[in-house]
Amino acid sequence: MTMISSQNQQVRTSFLRSIGRAFVDIRELTLLVLILGIVVVMSSINPYFLSLANFRAVAVGMAPIAVIVIGMAILLASGGFDLSVGSVMALSSTIVAMLLVAGGSIPLAVLAGLILGAAVGFVNGMLVTRLGINPLIATLGTMSIARGAALVLTEGFSVSSLPAEYAWLGRASFGGIPAIVILMLAMVIVFDLAMRHTRFFRQVYFIGANEKAAMLSGVRVDRVRITAYVLTGILAALAGVLLSSRLMSGTPTAGNGIELQVLAAAVIGGASLRGGEGTILGAFLGVVFVALVNNSMTMQAVSIYWQMVVTGSVLVSAVALDMLIRNGRT
Amino acid sequence: MHYDSTITRCGQTKIEPIIALSGITKSFGPTQVLSHVDFDVRPGEIHALVGENGAGKSTCISLLYGLNKPTTGEILFDGAQTQIQSPAHAQQLGVGCVFQELSLAGSLSVAENIFAGRAPSKFGKVIWSELRARAEALLAEFDLTVDVSKPVDSLPISSRQIVEIAKALSLDSRVLLLDEPTSALTPDEVEGLFSVLRSLTQKGIGIVYVSHHMSEIFEISDRITVLRDGQTITTESTAETTQAHIVSSMIGSAHPGDVEHSEDQLGDVLMRVTNLTDGTHFEDVSFGIRRGEIVGLAGLLGSRRSEIVRSLIGLGGSVTGKIEYKSQEVSFNNLRAAMDANIGFVPEERKTEGLFLDYPISTNLAAANLEKHTRLGMLNGRSIDEASRDAIDAFSVKTGGPDDIVGSLSGGNQQKILLSKWLEREPELLIIEEPTKGVDVGAKFQIHTELKRRAAAGTAIIIVSSDFPELVALSNRILVVHQGHVVADVLASEADEDGLIRMAAGLPAPTDASSNLYEGTPT
Numbered sequence: 001m002t003m004i005s006s007q008n009q010q011v012r013t014s015f016l017r018s019i020g021r022a023f024v025d026i027r028e029l030t031l032l033v034l035i036l037g038i039v040v041v042m043s044s045i046n047p048y049f050l051s052l053a054n055f056r057a058v059a060v061g062m063a064p065i066a067v068i069v070i071g072m073a074i075l076l077a078s079g080g081f082d083l084s085v086g087s088v089m090a091l092s093s094t095i096v097a098m099l100l101v102a103g104g105s106i107p108l109a110v111l112a113g114l115i116l117g118a119a120v121g122f123v124n125g126m127l128v129t130r131l132g133i134n135p136l137i138a139t140l141g142t143m144s145i146a147r148g149a150a151l152v153l154t155e156g157f158s159v160s161s162l163p164a165e166y167a168w169l170g171r172a173s174f175g176g177i178p179a180i181v182i183l184m185l186a187m188v189i190v191f192d193l194a195m196r197h198t199r200f201f202r203q204v205y206f207i208g209a210n211e212k213a214a215m216l217s218g219v220r221v222d223r224v225r226i227t228a229y230v231l232t233g234i235l236a237a238l239a240g241v242l243l244s245s246r247l248m249s250g251t252p253t254a255g256n257g258i259e260l261q262v263l264a265a266a267v268i269g270g271a272s273l274r275g276g277e278g279t280i281l282g283a284f285l286g287v288v289f290v291a292l293v294n295n296s297m298t299m300q301a302v303s304i305y306w307q308m309v310v311t312g313s314v315l316v317s318a319v320a321l322d323m324l325i326r327n328g329r330t
Numbered sequence: 331m332h333y334d335s336t337i338t339r340c341g342q343t344k345i346e347p348i349i350a351l352s353g354i355t356k357s358f359g360p361t362q363v364l365s366h367v368d369f370d371v372r373p374g375e376i377h378a379l380v381g382e383n384g385a386g387k388s389t390c391i392s393l394l395y396g397l398n399k400p401t402t403g404e405i406l407f408d409g410a411q412t413q414i415q416s417p418a419h420a421q422q423l424g425v426g427c428v429f430q431e432l433s434l435a436g437s438l439s440v441a442e443n444i445f446a447g448r449a450p451s452k453f454g455k456v457i458w459s460e461l462r463a464r465a466e467a468l469l470a471e472f473d474l475t476v477d478v479s480k481p482v483d484s485l486p487i488s489s490r491q492i493v494e495i496a497k498a499l500s501l502d503s504r505v506l507l508l509d510e511p512t513s514a515l516t517p518d519e520v521e522g523l524f525s526v527l528r529s530l531t532q533k534g535i536g537i538v539y540v541s542h543h544m545s546e547i548f549e550i551s552d553r554i555t556v557l558r559d560g561q562t563i564t565t566e567s568t569a570e571t572t573q574a575h576i577v578s579s580m581i582g583s584a585h586p587g588d589v590e591h592s593e594d595q596l597g598d599v600l601m602r603v604t605n606l607t608d609g610t611h612f613e614d615v616s617f618g619i620r621r622g623e624i625v626g627l628a629g630l631l632g633s634r635r636s637e638i639v640r641s642l643i644g645l646g647g648s649v650t651g652k653i654e655y656k657s658q659e660v661s662f663n664n665l666r667a668a669m670d671a672n673i674g675f676v677p678e679e680r681k682t683e684g685l686f687l688d689y690p691i692s693t694n695l696a697a698a699n700l701e702k703h704t705r706l707g708m709l710n711g712r713s714i715d716e717a718s719r720d721a722i723d724a725f726s727v728k729t730g731g732p733d734d735i736v737g738s739l740s741g742g743n744q745q746k747i748l749l750s751k752w753l754e755r756e757p758e759l760l761i762i763e764e765p766t767k768g769v770d771v772g773a774k775f776q777i778h779t780e781l782k783r784r785a786a787a788g789t790a791i792i793i794v795s796s797d798f799p800e801l802v803a804l805s806n807r808i809l810v811v812h813q814g815h816v817v818a819d820v821l822a823s824e825a826d827e828d829g830l831i832r833m834a835a836g837l838p839a840p841t842d843a844s845s846n847l848y849e850g851t852p853t
Contacts, residue, residue, distance in 0.1 A: 199704040206697055209686040216645075216677050216684065217697040217751070218669045276688060 027270035027322075031285040038292045046299050052176065054295070059181045060246070062291040064089065064239035064255070065262055066184045066284055070191045071232030072262045072271075073283035074201070075135075078228050079208040079275025080128060083139040085236040085262060086255035087146035088120050092240035094150045097159035097250025106166055114237045120146055121233020125226030143259070150252035159250035170246030180242055192280035204228060208275025264311065265290050268318040290314065345372045346409055348505050348536045349394060349425065354403035356389055356560075363389045364560045367403070371505055371536035376527060378539045378547040378568070381557035381580055382772040384728060384740060387540050390557070391507050394538065395427045396420040426503030428495050428511055434482045441465035441478040444497045468496040471529075472522045486631070487514045495523065499530075506530065509540045513768045516631045516796070517831055524550050542770050544573045545799065556580055581772050596806070597621030599657075600759055600790045603642065606651035611637040612814035615651070619759070619790045624781065626805035626822065627794045628830050634814040635794045636678065639761050643668035643675055655759075669698070674757030676749055678764045678794070680741075684748040687737035691729060692718040694736050695751050702754075721750035725776060742773030749777060753784065760784070763794045778804055798827045798834075812836045 043050040068085045075081050092113035099109035120142055127138035172179040195201045203224050206214040215221045244250045269286025271278030290311060297307050350370035356363050364386045371377050379387050392398045393405065396414035404411050407423055414420050417427070434443045441461045450460045458479075465478040472492045482490055491514045498506060512520045527537055527550060541547055547554060548568060556563040556579040563579045602618040611634040619625045629635040640646045642653060644662035653660055655671060662668040665675060677683035686694055696703055696714045703714050718732035725746040729739060736747055745766065752760060765781065766774040781804060785791055795801050801808050801822070808825050810818040810833040818833045832838070 197708045199700045199707060199709050202700070202709055205689075206686060209688055210682070212683050213677075213686055214697070216665065216675065218666050219697070220664075220666055276686075 026325075028279070028282050028285055031269065031282070031289055035285065035289055035292060038289075038296060042292075042296045042299070046296075049296070049299060054299075056176075056178060056181075058291050058295050059184070060178050062287055063180045063184045064243050065258060065265065065291075066287045067187060067239045067242065068232075068236050068258070069262050069266050069269075069283045069287050070187060070280055071228070071235040073266045073269070073278050073280050074191070074195065074204055074228050075232055076263075076266055076271040076273065077195070077208045077275060077278050078204045078225055079211065080135045080225060080228065081139070081263065081273065082121075082124060082135070082229065082232050082236075083259045084120060084124060084143040084146055085232065085239075086258035087143045087150070088117050088233055088236035089240035089243065089255035089258065090252050091120075091146045091150040092117050092237035093244035093254055094154050094159055094250035094252050096241055097162055097244050098153065100162050100166060101159060106163070110241050113241050114234050117233040117235070117237025117240075118230050119233070121230040121236075122226065124233065125229030128229065129222040129225050147252075147256075154250070154252045156252060158252070160248065162244070162248050162250075166245055167248055168245070170242060170244075170248075180246065183242075188280055188284045192284075195280050200224070200227075205276055208277070210276075261290065261311070262287075264315040268315060270322075347372050347406070348408065350406040351390065351393065351400075352404045352406055354390075354393065354400045354405075356386075356393065356398065357401045362560060364393075364400075367557070367560070367562050369555055369562065369565075370406075371538055373504070373534040373536050374531045375552040376531060376537045376539050376550055378541065378551035378554045379557065380541070380547060380554060380576060380771075382742075382770040384559075385557040385580070385770075386560040387557055388509065389560075391427065391509055391538070391540065394420070394505075394507055395425060421501055421503075424502070424504035425507065426498035426501045426505070427507040427509070428498045429509055434490060434494060434497075438481060439479045440469075440476060440482055440485070440493055443482050443493055444468060444478075444500050464500075465496070468500055469493070471526050472496070472519070474519075474522075491515055492519065492523070495526075499526075503535065505536045505538070507538045507540075510542070510768060511539075512541065512543065512546060518630075520546065542768070542774070544577065544771070547576075548573060577771055581775075595786065596623050597788060600655065601642075602652075602654045604652040604654075606638070606641065606649055606653065608637065608641055608647055608649045610647070612641075612811075615814075615816050617809055617816065617819065619792060621758070621790050622785050622788045623807070624785050624791045624793060624805045626801035626808040627792065627811055628798055628801050628808050628834055629794075629796075629811035630834050631796070632813075633811045633834065635811045636763060637814075638811065639763070639792055639794055640675075643673055643761065645675075669755070672755070672758045674698075674752035674755055674760040676752050676760070676762040676765065678767065680744055680748050680767075685736050685744060687735070689736060690733045691722065691727075691736055691739075691747055692732035694747055695721055695732075695754060698751050699754050717754060721747070721754060725750055725780070740770075742769035745769050745777065746773060749780070753780070757789065759790045759792070761792045761794075764797075765793060765795065766797065766800060774800075798830045801825075801830070802827060810834050 039050070048054060068089070072082060072085065095116055096109045096113040099112055100106065104112075124135075124139050124142055127133045127142075128135050131138075168179075170180055174182065195204070203214070203219045206217065206219055207221050207224055211221060240254065243254055265286035266278065266283040267273070267286070268289060269278065269282035269284065271283055293310060293314060294307050297310065302310075347370035351367055354367040354369075355365050367386065367390065369377075369379065369390060379390060381387050389398065393400055394414070396416045396419050399413070405414060406412065407414075412423070414423065414425075420427070441464075444465045445461060450457045450464065462478050469476065469478065469492065472495075474489060474492050476485060476489060482493060485493065491511065495508070495511060511523060515523065527539075531537065539547070539551055551568045553565060554568055554571065554576055555565040556576060558580060566576075597620055599618050600621050604616050606615040607613045615638055617625065627635045627639065637646055641649050642662075644664040644667055655673075660671065662671070662673075668675070681687060686697065692714050695718050696709075699717070700709070703710050703717070715732055721727070722729060722732065727739070727743045727746050729743060736744060739747070745768075749762075749765070762781075766777050769777070778800070781791060781793075793801065793804060802825055803822075805822040808818075808820050808822050808830065809816050810820070810830060812834055813836065817836070
């Protein structure tokens, strides 16, 4: 019915494109506005909020979650997800710590931790693709196995007395910016661009939007999905390394419940359990937003229990708002 | 079923229509979709509504069913001006509707779906036995015997379509609106549907029949109204008009000619299949295809045509037998391997298997062409955009541009995008399932022309289709498949639709006769 002559088609297209871009970025924009809003409001309430020390603490505190959310956002875009990230984080932090205590070199110990994360991710990927097990069940299982393994290895105790040099990664800083924060930002930028522009990661969206059509378009669906799980495993293990380096101990109970915080942040940032959408930048902003909300409440001495209530409400509101916008659009 | 039997047969005398659109104009925002449309349905008649996609057929249906209200003009019901407020209101007035897109709740039983929200009940409790009995009685008219307590999901698509029709009939309607009711039905089921429709007209029910199938329209309808660009072009008595006249009214010009395509232009043998057997679906399949040749696979639903072609390109199970491609024995493990050998595959279900409905045209087109648009691992947005514009122009896809979401396009335009995605790869062998399923006449013609052009340029094409006239019009040769066996291999120039249907149904081949897809066009 829309009769468009070929002359004004060009004009119309670029116009549509800018509208389209705005819609794509609206979640990121909304989050940025909300984040700025928190900063403005909190700065006027609590003078300590707008201090470098506070921002540094928030950034360092959220770094492990931000690293993991990269993998989770990729998985969500592919139509999958991973509950085992918190356990993998704990397992890698204890394994690395134990290897270091046993006299292993730092690079070797870290490498071993990352390979372990990759292995758990590979198992997750194989369970989900080759055996067709629902990701919820498959990663619920590996979540329990990895956590159990960490507890068995350490008999439930933290592993400390790590070599002093190991603290470098977690505690070094350049011009006042902690190395851990620089690493986090660099990874977010690299993976955001990769998800937007590289052939390999674009395939993730095809799979999430319509797995069968992706397969029938020649996308190697299983290979891409397994890679996404392996990547998530590595990133969770890296988060464990960062955490153990900062705390100078391997903790088998670390990251308990972190998988739900990561999922919540990714969904607030525009990802969806239906797959096919979401960006790394959005997921990262989701992490920042949740971290700032929690930080604000801590500053105002709101109890940790109430913070959980608020985080949950934010998640539900974000998704509800998204559904309203979606329904209004069609 | 209880139908009002006071109205008797429809004769030539002037009969008051049950429902009429009079001078209807409808705009959505600035876009005028209908302009001065007149259309009516008399008791006991089947009135076909035809036109290309975007001509306004669906809008007419939506006005009659209370989904939209006209901007200006009147809807008359039994001669009185009526505002149809909602589908529920339309149903009260006696208007039932079957939509092209299935509206069934997959996890609920067949019986519940048929009587959705109107199940027989006592003190609020559904009387299951009566519900089942009434559902079975309705379905029996279609010769469909299914367990009505099974979920709709467990039925094949064609049976679901019949359930959908039964659902509309269960309303005791006086007017029935049917939008492409046969797109998912086998020829047998179409015949079943037609006999039901005829018996409904005997009871004085008026039927609006929207379809792209000219042969069906001429078989079943009493009158035909042609819409083009939102206007009523003509309303004619079916008995007094011709297919060629209707088609040219629809596209607004005389019927264009065919691309010439003859036997002696064929090249060397590109693929030869010998004794292909997969042990469960098909057995001893042998055929060859030459460069520039179009080979059609004719068969009814369940004939295993799809399993055969899919097994050629690594989408089936393990097979025995031999596949030679470019004179070398090959065995593709997956579609990717077949694509690397320059074979393309357009699957049957464009919505579930072919397209990413939530994504833009450009992204959909790029899905099978990612390597081509990649430099150093990075996708080049500009080259994707250019390729998309080319494809849109080449196929005159009706759209605002490459950023439009594919799900918002009409079926015909979606199919053009799906086909373009594979044509962009310039495959040497292209396998297509149902190239024009559910698309309008104009798009069908464009798709046929493009396929013939590609074949003339040397592409070998295997077409699987349930549309036998289409196969006759397009193919050089037609293989007829029945229960996993190739039962005939005939030259298209010597084939006819009835003969193909008989052979596909496992009956011996008859002789003679000819058939055309578009009347007046030589094949």
